[in-house]
Structure formats: structure tokens, C-alpha cells
Amino acid sequence: MNLNRGCYLLLVLAALASILTPHPVAMWLLLANVLTFVIYGVDKLAARKDWRRVPEVTLLTLGFVGGWGGAMVGQQLFRHKTQKQPFKTYFIISMIASILLMAAIYYFSLRQAF
Numbered sequence: 313m314n315l316n317r318g319c320y321l322l323l324v325l326a327a328l329a330s331i332l333t334p335h336p337v338a339m340w341l342l343l344a345n346v347l348t349f350v351i352y353g354v355d356k357l358a359a360r361k362d363w364r365r366v367p368e369v370t371l372l373t374l375g376f377v378g379g380w381g382g383a384m385v386g387q388q389l390f391r392h393k394t395q396k397q398p399f400k401t402y403f404i405i406s407m408i409a410s411i412l413l414m415a416a417i418y419y420f421s422l423r424q425a426f
Contacts, residue, residue: 315358319351319370323377341378348379352386352393359392368399372406378414380407 326343333339351374355366371393375383383403387394394400 315354315364316367316370319366319374322347322351323374341381344374344377344379345382347382348374349382349386352383353390356386356390356392368393368402372399372402375403376406376410378410380410383407 323344326347327340330336330340330343348371351366352371355371357363358365371383380403384407386392393403
């Protein structure tokens with residue numbers, strides 16, 4: 313299986329698993345961050361071994377859907393994608409967009425409750 317497709321398959325499985333828990337949002341954030349962290353580590357290993365890499369758009373997508381915390385830890389721990397431009401800029405933009413989206417969802421869910 314293609315590594316990129318495997319990343320997205322794991323992301324879908326994490327989403328489905330989080331729906332089945334009592335606290336789906338918290339579980340989603342936990343799973344997305346752990347998955348993103350692991351994929352950064354796998355991509356760093358692939359870079360060292362000259363294997364097929366995870367596309368940057370996949371790494372950015374994983375961060376955008378809530379895994380940006382795991383991405384930040386993975387970048388620092390594995391020393392991966394910390395200096396590469398324009399990835400660094402795109403990552404910051406995707407992280408800000410993710411936080412704004414989560415805040416908007418939270419805000420509008422509160423308005424619906426009252």
C-alpha cells in the first residue's frame with residue numbers, strides 16, 4: 313500500500329474510533345496528535361533510509377485536522393522539517409487556521425446550545 317494512502321487510512325480509522333468514545337472531540341485530538349507524531353517519525357526514518365516519503369501536503373493536512381501539537385513535538389524531537397521553507401510557513405498558517413476553525417466550531421456550538 314502507498315504510504316500516503318496509509319496515512320489517510322489511519323486518519324479515517326482514528327476519526328471512526330473517536331466517534332465511538334464518550335468524549336469524541338478529546339479522543340480525536342489525542343489520536344490525531346499521536347498519529348501525526350508517529351508519521352513525522354516515520355517520514356524522518358524514510359528520509360534517512362532514502363525510502364518513499366510522506367508528501368508535505370499530507371503532513372500539513374494531519375496538522376490542520378488537529379494534530380499540530382504532535383507535529384510540533386515530532387519536528388523538534390526528530391529534527392524534521394524545522395528549517396525547510398516554505399513548509400515551515402505553510403505549517404504555521406495551517407496551525408493558525410486549525411485553531412481558528414476549532415474556536416469557531418466551539419463558539420457556534422455554544423450559541424446553538426442556548
